[in-house]
Every structure is written in C-alpha cells, then in structure tokens.
Amino acid sequence: MNTATYSFPTTIRFGAGTLRELPEHLVRLGVSNPLVVTDTGVISTSAFATLETVLRGRCGIFSNVHPNPIEADVDGAARAYSGAACDGIIAFGGGSALDVGKAVRLRILKPNLRLREFDFSADWRGLAPCIAIPTTAGTGSEVGRSSVIILNGRKKVLFHPELLPSLVILDPELTRTLPAKLTAATGADALTHCIESFTSPVFHPMCEGIALEGIQLIGRSLARAVRDGGDIEARGLMQIAALMGGVAFQKDLGATHSLAHPLSSICGLHHGLANALCLLPVMEFNAARKPGLYERVGIALGIRNADDRATIEAVRALLEEIGLKGGLRPHGVHDSHLDALVEQAFEDGCHLTNPVPVTAEDLRGLYQAAM
Numbered sequence: 001m002n003t004a005t006y007s008f009p010t011t012i013r014f015g016a017g018t019l020r021e022l023p024e025h026l027v028r029l030g031v032s033n034p035l036v037v038t039d040t041g042v043i044s045t046s047a048f049a050t051l052e053t054v055l056r057g058r059c060g061i062f063s064n065v066h067p068n069p070i071e072a073d074v075d076g077a078a079r080a081y082s083g084a085a086c087d088g089i090i091a092f093g094g095g096s097a098l099d100v101g102k103a104v105r106l107r108i109l110k111p112n113l114r115l116r117e118f119d120f121s122a123d124w125r126g127l128a129p130c131i132a133i134p135t136t137a138g139t140g141s142e143v144g145r146s147s148v149i150i151l152n153g154r155k156k157v158l159f160h161p162e163l164l165p166s167l168v169i170l171d172p173e174l175t176r177t178l179p180a181k182l183t184a185a186t187g188a189d190a191l192t193h194c195i196e197s198f199t200s201p202v203f204h205p206m207c208e209g210i211a212l213e214g215i216q217l218i219g220r221s222l223a224r225a226v227r228d229g230g231d232i233e234a235r236g237l238m239q240i241a242a243l244m245g246g247v248a249f250q251k252d253l254g255a256t257h258s259l260a261h262p263l264s265s266i267c268g269l270h271h272g273l274a275n276a277l278c279l280l281p282v283m284e285f286n287a288a289r290k291p292g293l294y295e296r297v298g299i300a301l302g303i304r305n306a307d308d309r310a311t312i313e314a315v316r317a318l319l320e321e322i323g324l325k326g327g328l329r330p331h332g333v334h335d336s337h338l339d340a341l342v343e344q345a346f347e348d349g350c351h352l353t354n355p356v357p358v359t360a361e362d363l364r365g366l367y368q369a370a371m
Helices: 018-029 046-055 071-083 095-109 180-199 205-227 232-251 255-267 271-289 295-300 308-321 335-347 349-353 360-370
Strands: 012-014 034-037 060-062 088-093 130-134 146-151 154-159 167-170
Touching: 012 018, 012 232, 018 046, 018 088, 018 130, 018 167, 034 046, 034 071, 034 095, 046 088, 060 071, 071 095, 071 146, 088 095, 095 130, 095 146, 146 255, 154 255, 154 335, 167 232, 180 205, 180 232, 180 255, 180 271, 180 295, 180 308, 205 232, 205 295, 205 308, 255 271, 255 335, 255 349, 255 360, 271 308, 271 360, 295 308, 335 360
Parallel strands: 012 167, 034 060, 034 088, 088 130, 130 167
Antiparallel strands: 146 154
C-alpha cells in the first residue's frame, strides 16, 4: 500500500447570518483595511449590499474578475491592494473570485514574479490573510489548496497548501438570490467533484466518505434550491455539499474535468455547465470498462439495488430536472473546436486519475458524445 498525506485544516463558520461576524474575524486576523475581490455581477446583488453594510465601507474593492479568471485579474487585484494600502483579502463571490482572491496573495508577496514564474515546491509562508466567502455552492474553492487561472490561453492549476484561506464563512443567506441557472450549474459542479473524487483510484478513504455524503446532500437539496431560491435549508445543504466536494477532490478528479477545463478557456463555457455536459458521457465510458464503479454513488443518491445503469440514469434525471440537458453544440461548441479542445484536454492532468486510462482519441470521442 502506498503512503499518503491527509489534511483538513480549514476553519469554517457555517450558518444563516454568520456574515455579521466578519468584523470580529478581521480583528482576530489583524486586518484593518481588507481588499474585497469579486466580480461585476456580484457587485449589483443584495449579497454584496449586505457585505458593504457589515464592513461599513471600510475596505478596498476590486471587481474586475472574469468568469474564467485570467492573469490580468490577479495583476489588477494586486495593484488595487497596494494602491489602497490594504492588509488582507476578502474573496467574495463564486469560484472565480475566490481563486483570484487566493492567488493575488502570491503577487502581493512577490510583486516582481509572474504567476508562471512561481516555484510551487518552495515555502510560501507569509501570504496575506484571506477570508473566503462564497456566494455560490459549487466549486469548493473556499477549502482548496489551489487556484485555477488562465495563463497563455490555458487553464493552469496553481497549487500550494499556503493558498488555503485563513477562514471560510458559509452563510446560506448570501445564496438566496442566486439565479436558478447559476444554482444549477454550480450545483452540477459540486456533484461532479464528488463523483469524480470518489471514483478516482487514489487511496484516500476519508475523502471517499466525504464525497459520498456530499452526493447524498446534493441528491436531497439541489433540485429544491433550483426550484425555490428562498429554501434556506436546501441552500445551506448545497453550501456544505460544495465544500465537501472541494475537500474530497484533494484525492484528485477525472476525465470530466480534463474535458471541462478547455471548454472554459477555448469556448468560454461556465465551468459547472461544462462539467454537467461532459459528466454523463464520461460515466458511460468508465462504467463500460469498469463495471460496478458507480454502485455506491447510486446508493448515496437513494437508489435501491443500485447499479451503474440505474446510477447514470439517476444523474441524468437530476441534471434534466435542474435544466441542464442537451449537448455542447447549443452552447457554441462546434466540430472546428475539437482539435484544440483535445490537445488541451490531454495535457490536463485530471484525466491521469480517471478510474480507467484515457487516450487523446478517447477524449475526442467523449467530446463527440457530449456534442
């Protein structure tokens, strides 16, 4: 049996209204003038208005994060941080804002280095304090040791344990007004994280247990949250499930993510939507080559006598119920994109921990099946 390292260190405050505790957490972390890193879509929401009320305007704001963040977002946030003499980060929004909020601390610490120049085997202690406050329930970036940023036209994973936020605040009230389409796409992202991390062959029993419970919570709450954004219980359960997916995928992911990453960088698809559109073809591919792979996923979804086929159909039904059906073509992905997509997907490391090996031609076939 191989050796392994397990770590679950993030401090998390969960519950409706916990955002109101933010000022005392800032004091504890020694932060008097934080920079809020977010995006233009979040700025106009009631969630952001609540944040401003809690902070009483005592913060800088950087709101130019792209839906699929690029290096210029990190550079801009670093300039805003130094220009406003900030001393900490509040990453507020979806996974993109959280990823930029975490990564900008690298540029703050070493302002003369580009992101691609960082040696992630080095010791990066001393990063600015960071509080992550997600307003979606999907990526799990709030508990992740990585940030995904597009560098030179390709999604790159920046990984270091020091990227973990100092604190996470999960307040389901902040997700109450998230539109149904975004609730569905981000929820599908969390589901994909849990399924792919559970079926990854890496030995990590704790993450497997967390992934299965995340799947169970998603099965209970995702459709409810899409139907009724004011269902605070469902919203809270989805926040916890997304967090569990983020914890679980330290075990690693699979081919769905290798397919999804280029769909964002090349075709501009939302990451959660890209995962949703590719998940079923990958499950079909894996189940045909490794029978029984998804039985425990089906049990977690509440299926009696679960097998691969019943599980795949249950996932299909859930995705259709929340409005994520059809293929890639209706979202602007065409055959002319295939060569570039396949090239980037094969270079993406996630498929290396798919439960069965995939070739470049397998990835092409999976894209075609998802079309």
